Amino acid sequence: MTQYRKLLLPLITTMTLAGPALADGDAGIGGKLYRACLACHSLQTGVHLSGPSLAGIWGAKAGKNTGFVRYSPGLKAADFNWDKDTLNAWLANPDAMISGTTMKFRGIAQNGKRADLIAFLRLAMVPGGSGDVVAKGLVTESFIQGQQPPNMQPTPKHKQITNIRHCGNAYFVENGNGDKTSHWEKNIRLKIDSQATGPAPGTPVIHGAGMRGDRFSVIFSSLDELKNTLKEKC
Ligand code: HEC
Structure with a gap:
């Protein structure tokens, strides 16, 4: 009994400080959850909608996507990289992480859902990843494009x-x-x-x-x- 306590105590202390670690999610389910992001994001390099393109930003510095000129002051000045932990905090509650963010998204409360979405983003947001997630059948091409405005050309x-x-x-x-x-x-x-x-x-x-x-x-x-x-x- 005493032995167990010795083992458990440091474990509990670390978990309380760092927050529960996010379990690995299911990228297949995550691809379906990514539907919630389509109105504002594309996964095509340089194609910015009301939000910046998410292509190639896994591991990259937050708020520095070339050609996106509408970052909120908070995200623009951010000094961290996008990984499992930072995305976990962002997707739980964007405004709690970057006060005044212009990402009007109330967040995903369930840990399991965030883990699934992040498992998908880990594949989709690495350079070249958008092609891979389509090839793997996780999402269709329309998810990569996001809800881009319809082409105006040719015009009748x-x-x-x-x-x-x-x-x-x-x-x-x-x-x-x-x-x-x-x-x-x-x-x-x-x-x-x-x-x-x-x-x-x-x-x-x-x-x-x-x-x-x-x-x-x-x-x-x-x-x-x-x-x-x-x-x-x-
Ligand atoms: C209503 C529009 C909207 C929705 C829906 C939305 N976003 Fe965003 N997103 C934005 C905007 C706008 C920004 C820029 C925020 C800022 O500058 O504060 C952003 C920023 C981001 C960033 C940071 C990008 C960078 O260059 O650092 C990530 C990552 C992100 N969103 C992921 C997602 C994911 C994943 C979803 C779906 C669960 C989602 N967003 C849903 C509008 C949206």
Whole structure:
């Protein structure tokens, strides 16, 4: 009995200090749980959605993904690497780890689920890992892409804008078919989509027209294009 106690006591003390170690999870189940991340992340190098690409960041420094310019100050200044333990804390409660993080995700409470997801991420987030997890049948290609916006090209003529001007409280628009329409300014949203899947440079696009077509977005390929195309002219 005394012998057991001698063995158990240091074990319990270490576990309390470090927190219970995360058991190894099941990457197959983890691949299915990864669905929760698709709205904001891709696993393709350099393809950033509302969150940064997760490709190749296993073992890399947090908050340093090239080309992602919207890190919160906390994550940008972080000085740790992504591994099993740091991901475990992050996925349990992002805001508890990095206060003020812009990852609006309430976290995964169950240890077992986090372990499964991390087992998947360990395969998917190493360089070249996204190809491997598809080859192994853990996820389909659509999970690697994440929920990227639909490709705007090629754009049908009636959705191409050949002329747009602002006058008074209205926009006057001409489309690729030569149809001329006018719209109350508050019904039109101006957007920029600079990604390769966005509008072709030089051709702003009408997007998301409702049933009656009186509300829609006009999407430009760059800020310069917006500034050069759209003028106040009556
Ligand atoms: C609602 C959108 C959203 C969802 C859902 C989401 N994330 Fe994020 N994620 C973000 C944003 C935004 C950031 C950047 C946070 C910041 O800068 O504070 C981020 C950052 C990260 C990072 C750090 C990346 C780096 O470059 O250091 C990891 C890892 C991550 N998320 C993993 C996940 C996983 C795994 C899931 C699914 C369980 C998930 N995220 C779900 C938006 C999201």
